[in-house]
Amino acid sequence: MKLLAFGKIAEIIGKQEIEIENFPNTDILVGYLQQQYPALKDLKFSIAIDKKQVSGNVSITTDAEVALLPPFSGG
Amino acid sequence: MKLLAFGKIAEIIGKQEIEIENFPNTDILVGYLQQQYPALKDLKFSIAIDKKQVSGNVSITTDAEVALLPPFSGG
Amino acid sequence: MEKKRTPKNIFVEGAISPDKIAKSIANHSSKTDIGGHSIFLGQVRADEKEEGSVVAIDYTAYQDMALQQAFEIREAIFAKYPLTCMHIYHSLGEVKTGEICLFVFTSSKHRKAAIDACEELVERIKKELPIWGKEILNNEKSKWKVNT
Amino acid sequence: MEKKRTPKNIFVEGAISPDKIAKSIANHSSKTDIGGHSIFLGQVRADEKEEGSVVAIDYTAYQDMALQQAFEIREAIFAKYPLTCMHIYHSLGEVKTGEICLFVFTSSKHRKAAIDACEELVERIKKELPIWGKEILNNEKSKWKVNT
Numbered sequence: 001m002k003l004l005a006f007g008k009i010a011e012i013i014g015k016q017e018i019e020i021e022n023f024p025n026t027d028i029l030v031g032y033l034q035q036q037y038p039a040l041k042d043l044k045f046s047i048a049i050d051k052k053q054v055s056g057n058v059s060i061t062t063d064a065e066v067a068l069l070p071p072f073s074g075g
Numbered sequence: 076m077k078l079l080a081f082g083k084i085a086e087i088i089g090k091q092e093i094e095i096e097n098f099p100n101t102d103i104l105v106g107y108l109q110q111q112y113p114a115l116k117d118l119k120f121s122i123a124i125d126k127k128q129v130s131g132n133v134s135i136t137t138d139a140e141v142a143l144l145p146p147f148s149g150g
Numbered sequence: 151m152e153k154k155r156t157p158k159n160i161f162v163e164g165a166i167s168p169d170k171i172a173k174s175i176a177n178h179s180s181k182t183d184i185g186g187h188s189i190f191l192g193q194v195r196a197d198e199k200e201e202g203s204v205v206a207i208d209y210t211a212y213q214d215m216a217l218q219q220a221f222e223i224r225e226a227i228f229a230k231y232p233l234t235c236m237h238i239y240h241s242l243g244e245v246k247t248g249e250i251c252l253f254v255f256t257s258s259k260h261r262k263a264a265i266d267a268c269e270e271l272v273e274r275i276k277k278e279l280p281i282w283g284k285e286i287l288n289n290e291k292s293k294w295k296v297n298t
Numbered sequence: 299m300e301k302k303r304t305p306k307n308i309f310v311e312g313a314i315s316p317d318k319i320a321k322s323i324a325n326h327s328s329k330t331d332i333g334g335h336s337i338f339l340g341q342v343r344a345d346e347k348e349e350g351s352v353v354a355i356d357y358t359a360y361q362d363m364a365l366q367q368a369f370e371i372r373e374a375i376f377a378k379y380p381l382t383c384m385h386i387y388h389s390l391g392e393v394k395t396g397e398i399c400l401f402v403f404t405s406s407k408h409r410k411a412a413i414d415a416c417e418e419l420v421e422r423i424k425k426e427l428p429i430w431g432k433e434i435l436n437n438e439k440s441k442w443k444v445n446t
Contacts, residue, residue, distance in 0.1 A: 150297065
């Protein structure tokens with residue numbers, strides 16, 4: 001599964017793109033990430049699956065493009 | 076007394092500036108002008124005395140600059 | 151120190167060029183407390199009238215009164231909104247269809263003040279400045295413009 | 299004929315130049331049904347932070363998602379307001395204080411639609427596009443920008 005990271009999250013993870021094992025849904029993914037990168041626990045972020053922001057616990061297909069999005073600050 | 080005319084009123088009067096006899100107030104001035112230039116009767120306009128728009132019947136000093144202003148259409 | 155402001159000329163002979171607008175924007179790059187600019191541009195439309203179609207507008211003004219009035223509007227808007235800068239330019243004489251006849255430019259630290267002030271300025275300029283547009287039609291006729 | 303619109307690139311490498319803005323304005327002189335243009339420009343502020351003062355903002359984006367999102371916002375705004383044109387440009391990479399990082403441009407027959415659409419676009423761009431600004435401070439530190 002391809003995981004994209006942006007902004008402060010890319011800094012925490014140290015990369016903008018990583019390959020990780022598949023996770024069935026976003027809740028399990030977030031749990032794994034917070035364990036791997038404890039700094040994520042203090043950070044507000046949202047998740048996009050295939051370029052669409054999702055909310056709540058959403059299932060993830062194996063070929064999905066998942067992205068971690070800190071609060072937007074364009075403009 | 077100096078009378079300035081703008082826009083459509085300058086067209087009706089045929090000049091942008093005329094010297095006329097003194098009138099004590101705007102009501103009498105307007106009556107005189109409507110008699111001299113009957114086309115003014117069908118026209119909405121306001122009056123400025125010394126570059127300030129006035130409303131109602133206002134007295135006119137002999138050295139005043141009086142202007143006839145059709146509805147504004149700038150921009 | 152409170153800056154004492156005096157009436158500024160707002161009139162430009164003929165159309166306002168995009169280049170003038172670019173220069174005005176570029177002039178603000180040294181004001182690094184500005185976060186947002188709001189700009190309104192009035193452009194002459196080729197309206198179709200019963201009497202013919204508009205090819206240009208010829209603007210005249212009661213200039214002394216317009217400058218005094220513009221100054222008072224400026225002061226009121228500066229008092230109402232936390233603005234860094236405000237610029238108003240209006241054409242005199244002939245402006246062809248597709249050309250710019252009005253340029254209103256406000257700048258502030260945060261976008262909301264600039265946007266709200268710009269909109270209010272445009273409304274007040276159209277309503278309160280003694281300026282008249284004569285629409286020049288394609289058949290040598292003309293028609294006095296009416297603001298809605 | 300209904301024009302089928304597709305996502306357009308909104309990203310510009312580095313600052314948006316006043317010259318680009320002038321060219322964009324000039325390009326509309328052939329559209330003689332336009333009566334008003336509304337423009338918003340975002341400029342990078344030299345904010346003083348506890349950690350240091352801002353000298354530039356370095357913008358990154360989730361580009362594919364941002365372009366798709368910008369396209370959907372465009373379509374919604376075109377459906378809501380009677381606009382003739384709409385243009386959005388946002389910087390990527392480093393933009394120094396005093397330089398322009400956002401350029402939003404709407405045009406319509408009458409001023410109200412252009413002004414309202416421009417304001418709504420700016421709000422939606424700031425809130426909905428996956429773009430991030432990293433404030434570069436004068437002491438080699440940096441700080442992630444927070445939109446208010």
